[in-house]
Amino acid sequence: MVISEFTSERGGLSVEVIKKAFCATEEEFLRFVNRAYPSQPRIASVGSCCLLGAIANNELFVANLGDSRAVLGRRVSVRKKESVVAERLTTDHNVSTEEVRKEVEALHPDDSHIVVYTRGVWRIKGIIQVSRSIGDFYLKKPELSRDTALPHFVNPIPLRRAVMTAEPSIIRRKLEPEDLYLIFASDGLWEQLSDQAVVEIVSRNPRTGIAKRLVKAALQVAAKKRELRYSDIKDIERGIRRHFHDDISVVVLYLDQHKSNGSNARFKSSAVSYTNAPADIYSFNSDST
Numbered sequence: 001m002v003i004s005e006f007t008s009e010r011g012g013l014s015v016e017v018i019k020k021a022f023c024a025t026e027e028e029f030l031r032f033v034n035r036a037y038p039s040q041p042r043i044a045s046v047g048s049c050c051l052l053g054a055i056a057n058n059e060l061f062v063a064n065l066g067d068s069r070a071v072l073g074r075r076v077s078v079r080k081k082e083s084v085v086a087e088r089l090t091t092d093h094n095v096s097t098e099e100v101r102k103e104v105e106a107l108h109p110d111d112s113h114i115v116v117y118t119r120g121v122w123r124i125k126g127i128i129q130v131s132r133s134i135g136d137f138y139l140k141k142p143e144l145s146r147d148t149a150l151p152h153f154v155n156p157i158p159l160r161r162a163v164m165t166a167e168p169s170i171i172r173r174k175l176e177p178e179d180l181y182l183i184f185a186s187d188g189l190w191e192q193l194s195d196q197a198v199v200e201i202v203s204r205n206p207r208t209g210i211a212k213r214l215v216k217a218a219l220q221v222a223a224k225k226r227e228l229r230y231s232d233i234k235d236i237e238r239g240i241r242r243h244f245h246d247d248i249s250v251v252v253l254y255l256d257q258h259k260s261n262g263s264n265a266r267f268k269s270s271a272v273s274y275t276n277a278p279a280d281i282y283s284f285n286s287d288s289t
Contacts, residue, residue, distance in 0.1 A: 002021045002024050002025055003017065003018065003021040003052070003054065006020050006021050006024075007056075012056065012057075013054055013056040013059075013061060015061070015170050015172060018052065018054075018061060018063045018168065018170055019167075019168065019170070021052075022050065022063065022065070022134075022166060022167075022168045023166070025050075025134055025166075026134055026135075026166040029134060029135050030137060030141075033046075033135070033137050033144065034144075037144060037147075041147035044137045044138040044141075044144040044145070044147070045136065045138050046135050046136070047133040047134060047135030047136030047137075048066075048133060048134050048135055049064070049065055049066025049067060049068040049130060049133060049134075049186065049187070050063075050064065050065040050066065050068070050133070050134050050168070051063075051064045051065075051066075051068040051069070051070060051090070051184055051186075052064070052168075053070055053182060053184055053253070055175065058174060058175050059172060059173070059174055059175065060089075060172065060173050060174075060175055060179075060182075061170065061171070061172050062089045062090060062170070062171050062172075063168040063169065063170040063171075064090040064091070064093070064168060064169055065093060065130075065132040065133050065134060065166060065167075065168050065169075066093050066094070066130040066132055066133050066187075067092045067093060067094040067129070067130055067187040067190075068090070068184070068185065068186045068187060069088065069090050069092065069184075069185060069187070069189075069190050069195075070088075070089040070090045070182060070183070070184050071086050071087065071088050071089065071182070071183045071185075071195045071198060071199065072086070072087040072088075072089055072179060072180075072181075072182055072183075073085075073086065073087075073179075073180045073181045073182075073183070073199040073202055073203065074086075074087050074176075074178050074179055074180065075178040075179075075180055076178065084180060084199055084200070084203045085196070085199065086194075086195035086196045086198065086199040088195055089171055089182075090169065090171075091169040092187075093130050093131045093132040093169070094129050094130050094131070094187075095115050095122045095123065095124055095129055095130075095131055096121055096122050096129060100131055101115050101122060103131070104124060104131050104163070108163065111163075113125070113126070114163060124139065124163050124164065125139065125159075125163055127139070128164070130164075131164055131165070132164060132165050132166060132167060132168070132169075133164060133166065134166055136164055138159075139159065139162070139163050139164045140162040140163070140164055140165075140166075141162070142159045142160060142161070145159040175255060179255050180203075180254070180255060181202060181252060181253060181254045181255055182251075182252070182253045182255065183198055183199070183202065183214070183250065183251070183252050183253075184250070184251040184252075184253070185198075185214070185248065185249060185250040185251070186246070186247055186248060186249045186250075187246060188218065188246035188247050188248035188249070189214060189215070189218050189248050189249075189250055191218075191246060192217075192218035192219075192221040192222050193214070193217060193218050193221060197217075198214060201213065201214055201217055202214070202252060207252075207254060207280060208280070209280065209282075210252050210280045211250040211251060211252050211280040211281055211282035212250075212280075212282040214250050214252070214282075215248050215250055215282050215283075218248055219248075247283070248283070249282075249283040250280075250281070250282050250283070251279060251280070251281045252279065252280045252281075253279045254279070
């Protein structure tokens, strides 16, 4: 794993290590795309959001590209009454957000069509909603944007310079006793459920199968929006289901084992922990049956 290699080289996890890992991942994929492009030009349009969470020395690092999101469930006490609140840890790099649109427009003052409202949403160059990703080199490298076989185009896109980046947003914070669990999920979950709704579902239900439970809750909301039953969603044909909801991948990580306390600390000085704590993982592909 790239990040563990860089962590070992630098003697510990840091923001710079994470940036270096993201950069190395982007560069490695670019090398692959350059090799494949002559015979498979559509490979230049392949891209992915990226979401990373790591804990070292009782400190949490979260980094992201795109609109996958990490949310922390945190215990609070108000007037002697305890509850759990959602704390969003990531920034959605999606031009549906005005702040992100302005950021993209400021980087391209000479391009009045850098962000276009089309097919009901804002899109960069009328094509893609996210502004940061791994891959999508047809929107980053002019030499990889000219083939008419690329999707979304009738004519080659007049790309003069990159309109997307692979620069992650990164946060770091000490874990506190009030920090209960982390939810990492693709945008398919957050399109249907609010941060607080997700946290409340996790708080009210058993740990086992909690990620699958969140996916089911999101599908129930998606079905209700279309006046369908939950069971109807799974009967929709492969490839058509994406019009009803996006892919949903969820990881719920409980933080019990990540709270160090003097001699009971569970981390070595340079260790990085990924899944030592109880975790629940589930993914639902909108193109699968």
